[in-house]
Amino acid sequence: MRYSNLFGKTSKSIQADADSANAKLLTQAGFVNKQMAGVYNYLPLGLRVLTKIQNIIRAEMNAVGGNEILMPTMTQESSYVQTGRDKMDVLFHLKGRDDSELVLNPTHEEVVTPLAQKYTFSYRDLPVSVYQIQNKFRNEPRAKSGLLRGREFNMKDMYSFHVSHEDLDNYYEQVKQAYFKIYTKLGIGDITVLTYASGGVFSKYSHEFQTFAEVGEDTIYFCGKCKVAVNKEIIDDQKGACPECGTSELEERQAIEVGNIFKLADKFSKPFDFEYADSNGKNQLVQMGCYGIGPSRLMGTLVEIFHDEKGIIWPKEVAPYAVHLVSLGADENIKTEAEKLYNQLVEKGVEVLWDDRDASAGAKLADADLIGIPTRLVVSKKTLAEESVELKERNKSEAEMVKMSELLSRI
Secondary structure, eight states, rough: GGGGOSSSOOOOSTTTTTSSSSHHHHHTTSSSSEEOOOOOOOOOOHHHHHHHHHHHHHHHHTTOOOEOOOOSSSEHHHHHHTTTOOTTTTEEEOTTTTEEEEOSSSSHHHHHHHHHHHTTGGGGGGGGEEEEEEEEOOSSOOOGGGGGGSEEEEEEEEEESSSHHHHHHHHHHHHHHHHHHHHHHHTGGGGGEEEEEETTTSSSSEEEEEEEEEETTTTEEEEEETTEEHHHHHHHTTTOOOOOTOOOOOOOEEEEEEEEEEEEEETTTTTOEEEEEEHHHHHHHHOOEOOOOOHHHHHHHHHHHHHETEEEEEOTTTTSSSSEEEESOOOHHHHHHHHHHHHHHHHOOOHHHEESOOHHHHHHHHHHHHHHHTTEEEEEEHHHTTTTEEEEEEEOOOOOEEEEEHHHHHH
8 A cells, every 4th residue: 555545644633632542543643533422433544453353353253163144233122122221321222214213232132132043943053153243332421542432333242052051151161262362363462361250140250351551441350370350340249359269369450351251141032032942842041142352442452552652563463564665765766666665565465555655754754653563664765775675673673774685585
């Protein structure tokens, strides 16, 4: 991609109400544009990052047998009345042309449960799990922190259906491990911990995945021995002790929630009379689990974790491009050589953003740091004199000269 053709550019101005690093940097660097409180447009750079995060999640959900589907964002309010969730204060309520009462889905239990019911008749049809990656809507009283708490946000939500609690437990553990694989691929595996949280009346605990961050709005208590944590909301119920080893030597930490999983049991199958015929022909209620993880929230979290005073530092797996090529100087030969290198990299399948603008060296280099692509290549009069390119990794302070003849193998 040539920067001159890119829709959405960097900005020197800071979003007036930016209350977090991700809100500030993603807007300044041209990844997102704020539509209104808690609602963002994803520009080309931002969409590329979001899509890469989604694909990492998609691969792991497929690996545990998830079937990807796509459900509507809007449904009839009567389904929420049926489950008793129609009074949730985060619901967006709509009225159809025929005066029908509608809602924008904050999650999809009310949609997926009757959907799965249509295809499930006996124990032979179970277990099964389905997931989607789609925007959700929650009427948050105070949208804040950029992509971390929005009114419209991107979510992967998966739902599993089982013949027994035991089968649900087994699958629940598989998904738990799949989530850790996702966080490892995103570069936050070593600072993300399984956190015990309230499970309501259906199980003693649910589980959150919390990433250590000073700006996190959640307070958790971390057990260094077991490498798990307890959410502040239930720490008193735990008598201040680790639920796994019982120690009270827990470290208070701030964290960002980056995923959650729940054993729903029959919470939603019961209102819909979702039953299956067991091997004896007797009807039994289907047992359910749900598993949420937000690609857009993860995008904001990565910026909160990986940035410096100059801008974003994207992990390689999700960076919008692998290489940021910068040509410095007005000499036509410089642009010609840079274009030649750009074409060579593209032909080799390397994702390249080429800053081909007629702008100052200072502006181009500052924008490269702000955007945060992992590898920066500079072509200038100085580098061409040495038949080289200046290579600098975004997470390192020093640059090096690499011969043109050796560059492709390095990249």
